[in-house]
Amino acid sequence: xxxxxxxxxxxxxxxxxxxxxxxxxxxxxxxxxxxxxxxxxxxxxxxxxxxxxxxxxxxxxxxxxxxxxxxxxxxxxxxxxxxxxxxxxxxxxxxxxxxxxxxxxxxxxxxxxxxxxxxxxxxxxxxxxxxxxxxxxxxxxxxxxxxxxxxxxxxxxxxxxxxxxxxxxxxxxxxxxxxxxxxxxxxxxxxxxxxxxxxxxxxxxxxxxxxxxxxxxxxxxxxxxxxxxxxxxxxxxxxxxxxxxxxxxxxxxxxxxxxxxxxxxxxxxxxxxxxxxxxxxxxxxxxxxxxxxxx
Numbered sequence: 001x002x003x004x005x006x007x008x009x010x011x012x013x014x015x016x017x018x019x020x021x022x023x024x025x026x027x028x029x030x031x032x033x034x035x036x037x038x039x040x041x042x043x044x045x046x047x048x049x050x051x052x053x054x055x056x057x058x059x060x061x062x063x064x065x066x067x068x069x070x071x072x073x074x075x076x077x078x079x080x081x082x083x084x085x086x087x088x089x090x091x092x093x094x095x096x097x098x099x100x101x102x103x104x105x106x107x108x109x110x111x112x113x114x115x116x117x118x119x120x121x122x123x124x125x126x127x128x129x130x131x132x133x134x135x136x137x138x139x140x141x142x143x144x145x146x147x148x149x150x151x152x153x154x155x156x157x158x159x160x161x162x163x164x165x166x167x168x169x170x171x172x173x174x175x176x177x178x179x180x181x182x183x184x185x186x187x188x189x190x191x192x193x194x195x196x197x198x199x200x201x202x203x204x205x206x207x208x209x210x211x212x213x214x215x216x217x218x219x220x221x222x223x224x225x226x227x228x229x230x231x232x233x234x235x236x237x238x239x240x241x242x243x244x245x246x247x248x249x250x251x252x253x254x255x256x257x258x259x260x261x262x263x264x265x266x267x268x269x270x271x272x273x274x275x276x277x278x279x280x281x282x283x284x285x286x287x288x289x290x291x292x293x294x295x
Contacts, residue, residue, distance in 0.1 A: 045197035047248030049092055054248045056193050057087045063191050063269055069201055071213040076265070080272035082188045086177060090185070090193055093239035093250045094125035094258065103140050105161035108133075116234040118256075123238040125256040132156065132166045134184060134259045142181030148172065150179035176261060176278040184261040188269075188277050194253070196246035202226075202253060203245040226254025 043059040064079035065072050097120070101107050108128040109118035118127035129137075132153065137160065139149040155167030173179050176186065185193070194203060201207035205221035216229035223230070225245070227237045232254070240250040262279020269277075 043197065045246040047244070047246070049248040052092050053089045054092050055087060055089050056247050058085050059083070059192065061192050061195055061197075062199065063188055063274075065201070070207055070209045071201075076268055078268035080269045080274060082192070082269075082277065083273065083275045084189060084192055085276055088185070088189065090247075090249065092244075092248060094256050096123050096239055097126045098122035100126040100137070100161070103137070103144065105137065105140070106159075108161045108163070111235065114234075117236075119235045119237055121238055123240075125236055125239055125251075127236060127256055129161075129259075130164060131259050132169065133160055133164045135169060136160050136164060138182040138184065145181075147181035148179070150176075150181045150183040177276060184259055186262050186277060186279055187260045187264075188274070188279075190258075190260050193247060193249060194245065196249070198246070204243065222253065226251070228254040 043057050048055040048057075060081060060083040062079050063082045064077040066079060097107050097109055107126065109120060109124065109126055110128055111117040111120065118124060135151040136153060136156075139151055139153075140160070142149045149172060151169055152172050153166045153169050156164060157166075158164040171179065176183065196203050202219075202221050202225060204225045207221070208217070208219045210217050218230050222228060225242045227242065236256050239255070242250060242254075244250045245252055262277075265279075
């Protein structure tokens with residue numbers, strides 16, 4: 001999947017969050033036998049959304065991008081087949097500033113002296129959020145819903161919404177998929193949610209080829225779905241203004257950086273096929289993603 005230089009690289013805030021809730025169907029609590037796992041042709045792609053949350057069914061997809069795709073990174077997007085055996089709920093749009101402050105945290109979003117940064121309307125994505133604040137906020141939401149928290153943080157300094165950082169973080173359960181509260185998704189879950197059954201560079205179609213990929217250029221397919229360096233101006237934009245993907249999810253490309261659960265691996269995704277990969281819980285690099293949880 002082609003995300004740069006058009007997609008998340010524009011993101012003018014440090015991070016944005018998308019959250020899933022623990023009110024999934026009972027199907028999410030178990031995975032079927034090997035021969036019952038769905039394939040892409042068996043998964044119907046259609047919006048299944050209510051009250052700002054969308055259900056993404058289990059399925060199999062090809063993660064990464066083909067070598068012949070324009071702008072394909074040399075080593076970090078090798079293709080691998082991934083099967084996700086559990087459906088999940090995911091927030092329909094990036095976490096807004098009004099949703100963040102509603103839980104008592106100060107708004108970390110800001111505009112820099114040069115005029116770049118975050119838009120500051122209530123429905124703008126919350127920005128300038130550390131990875132530790134992302135998982136801490138997930139715990140806040142779990143507690144608010146009476147769910148078990150997914151993360152245990154230690155040695156933290158600073159307050160939520162004020163640049164909080166921690167020396168240690170671990171899951172409160174054996175594996176990421178055992179967590180029934182709010183959590184960050186894996187990179188595989190995020191890309192599966194982005195693609196929504198598509199195999200092109202963007203979920204809206206192929207990428208336009210230019211002589212080099214070092215400059216920001218217009219792309220009709222991308223402009224339909226994303227705020228990026230060519231059309232966004234100096235700041236992020238309110239959520240949900242562009243076309244959604246097949247699952248009904250907005251701003252899956254462009255606008256604000258988002259966090260995922262696992263550490264970015266510059267050597268690629270590894271050998272496949274993979275089933276329910278959960279990666280290492282390492283907060284070292286911004287990656288696009290959304291929060292979800294298993295029931």
